[in-house]
Amino acid sequence: MRPVELAFQLIELLSLHQPVGVSELARLAGIPKSTVQRSLMALHKTGWIELADADRPVWSLSMRALVASGRANYEHSVLRGIAIPVMEELRRESEETVHLTYRFERSLVLLERLDGIKPVRYFFPYGAVSPLHATSSGRAILSMMPQDELDAYLSQPLDAVTSLTVVDPEIVRSELAEARERGYAVTFGGNRSDVHAVGAAIVDRHAQPFAAISISAPAERLDASLAERYGPLVADAARRVTLGVTSQPHFH
Structure with missing residues (x-):
């Protein structure tokens, strides 16, 4: 060869x-x-x-x-440019790792990452791909999907990434309804058993979710009470990025 x-x-x-x-x-x-x-x-x-x-x-x-592969096309470049300053603020407030991801079919792809400043943190490489239902960002996107798209997603088998990944479609549906109501989603070990995360969806001008922002941290550091504190911060960050991208004339 x-x-x-x-x-x-x-x-x-x-x-x-x-x-x-x-x-x-x-x-x-x-x-x-x-x-x-x-x-x-x-x-x-x-x-x-x-x-x-x-x-x-x-x-x-x-x-x-x-x-070079085309993953970071014009819209992804615009998204990164708008999101990074917001992500930097989120990192300063939480001191944890902040991720920017986008949807690709039934998966989530990592587009940008700002590493946390605390000594113990977890590394997800650029381009890492995860099932939507296994991550907080993916669940945030699912929670904002039109009903027919969500039904289609849940009608197919849900892979268990870890022993903590929720794969029962009815439980997932119920948890997504809660996420939609509060404006953010939380996962405890769904994509990596020792990592907890809080994510919120970014939507386009048609209110369709296509990307998300999240905070991720070691399980022992990000418990349910801290997730409740981070949730509104992440939701506000996603809202600000949404306002930024939807104001761009050539952004879908």
Whole structure:
């Protein structure tokens, strides 16, 4: 396999399995570990991938790769530009990690991340994909969906990402109704068992949810009472971003 072909294959595998190590990539690609290692070093040197964890050698796509792949199109660029100052305020108030995500079919994709300033925090790589029902941001989006879209989503099997992911469609429906009423959604270990999160949806000019903002923190630090305090802050942040994007003339 030529180096360019291998590089594209590894980028595709990274997009599906990130964060992932050299051994696993070699197994998935069916090629020697040493060959994969050389290609990864070249991709890292040119800025297409980055180390996803300071404590272990696993890789993820960089923002440069996401831009080149078309994930960060015009609307995503506008969204990021409007959201980042709001996210910075939210991080200052909470001192926790703040995520900006957008919907892609039945999933949520991480577009931007501002890491928290507290010593223990969790890392989700750019481009990370999660089921909507497993995350606070995804649930916030689901709670704002038209009824027919929500019915269609819940009519299909809901994957359990962790042992704490709620997959009973009727329970999910009930919890989404509560989220819609209060303006934000909460998950306790749904996408990662040791992470709790609070998220709120960003909607377009037609009131359709397409993105979300969330605060994520270790489970021992973000309990139910703190989630209630963060909820209105996240909901207000999402409202401000919504006002910003809907004021753009070429934004859907």
